[in-house]
Amino acid sequence: MCIIGAGAAGLALAHALTLRGINTVICDAGKAGQGALAASAGMIAPGAEIWETRSSAHPLAGAFGALARHSAALWPAWAGRLQAQTGIDIAYRASGALLPASPGMAEWLARHGFDALALDADEARSRIPGLALQEGALFLPGDAHLSAPMLASALIEAITARGVTLNENARVTRLERKEDGGWRVRLAAGGVIEADIVVLAAGWAAAELHPAAADIYPVKGQALMLDARAPLDWPLLRGGDVYMATKPGGRLLVGASTEPGRSDDRAEPDMAGTLLARAARHVPDIADMAQLAHWAGVRPALPGLMPRAGLAEPGLVVSLGAYRHGVMLAPALAEGLAELIAGGRVDDALAPFAPGTVNEGLSSAE
Ligand SMILES: Cc1cc2nc3c(=O)[nH]c(=O)nc-3n(C[C@H](O)[C@H](O)[C@H](O)COP(=O)(O)OP(=O)(O)OC[C@H]3O[C@@H](n4cnc5c(N)ncnc54)[C@H](O)[C@@H]3O)c2cc1C
Structure with a gap:
């Protein structure tokens, strides 16, 4: 075959x-x-x-x-x-994922069969130091x-x-x-x-x-790798229009753009700036991290x-x-x-x- x-x-x-x-x-x-x-x-x-x-x-x-x-x-x-x-x-x-809480979220996830632990802002910051958060967050232990x-x-x-x-x-x-x-x-x-x-x-x-x-059809996605300067032990951080995933060697992956109809794999500097700004809204210190890599791939949709x-x-x-x-x-x-x-x-x-x-x-x- x-x-x-x-x-x-x-x-x-x-x-x-x-x-x-x-x-x-x-x-x-x-x-x-x-x-x-x-x-x-x-x-x-x-x-x-x-x-x-x-x-x-x-x-x-x-x-x-x-x-x-x-x-x-x-x-x-x-x-x-x-x-x-x-x-x-x-x-x-098996890091779990942390999502800033929004109205109805815990109930919606429970209704769809997902365990979610409600955290107040301090508890969330004990998992992701420097996290900018008004309300609390939800921690989803099943994500990895x-x-x-x-x-x-x-x-x-x-x-x-x-x-x-x-x-x-x-x-x-x-x-x-x-x-x-x-x-x-x-x-x-x-x-x-x-x-x-x-x-x-x-x-x-x-x-x-x-x-x-x-x-x-193609959906282009761009992502960045940043130098976190030290190993991070964070859960995934999911912010709606951006996510962050710690990687071995003290690196932090920030993704990703969603560009339907595009099948080129050019990494465009403007998009790197956009992703970095979105990530820094959640963890301001990220703005100071050096960029190690920026790439693009094409998802099949x-x-x-x-x-x-x-x-x-x-x-x-x-x-x-x-x-x-x-x-x-x-x-x-x-x-x-x-x-x-x-x-x-x-x-x-x-x-x-x-x-x-x-x-x-x-x-x-x-
Ligand atoms: C920035 C970004 C972040 C992502 N993050 C995640 C994530 O966190 N979690 C997740 O689950 N998914 C993620 N994805 C999506 C995931 O990468 C894709 O869903 C997955 O790779 C699709 O697998 P595939 O085998 O269908 O396609 P691909 O992995 O693209 O493999 C298709 C292969 O087919 C080959 N090919 C194409 N045409 C031909 C041909 N005519 N003859 C022979 N070979 C051919 C290509 O060269 C390629 O190697 C992400 C994607 C992007 C771009």
């Missing part, structure tokens, strides 16, 4: 398949893990995500919450196994984060050590149905790979390869901002449109699709997101 795209979706699925004794070929247009995955803040924060998007009216909102919680619960075992298998520490931290670049390295190491063939600089240009029902995967460089099963996991660029991906995962037609599986949740959802999507491929079983958590269900044909006016 052949997976198109070695990003969060493709690498995680290849890993889940190796654990079931199935080795694949993966083709990536560039270097593995260097798409949106490399740009990611690595947050596994179902509570904060669901509060900030608050799209309870969406027909898949409940199913999305369940999928996100299920995936977050798989992460500790995934992180431990990757470390045991590769020796690479992906810096998984990891290092996305280290995750990419660990997944690549884990799958190649188990015999997966990773073809880098191998852009797929066309999928053709063979007479016997399998696929011919055509590469830009002229080669052809024959496969019984193809998985389309090519991020925002998947649209041109199959009608099941035709409505995917589908109308309704829900993922699409499952069988699109016989022998063609898709893992598409994880938008700003591809790291958080990676274990659940990978385990669910690996079960589908290995045993033909449709995972309950993934069933609502299968191609051809309600998540096709939604309006893109989100």
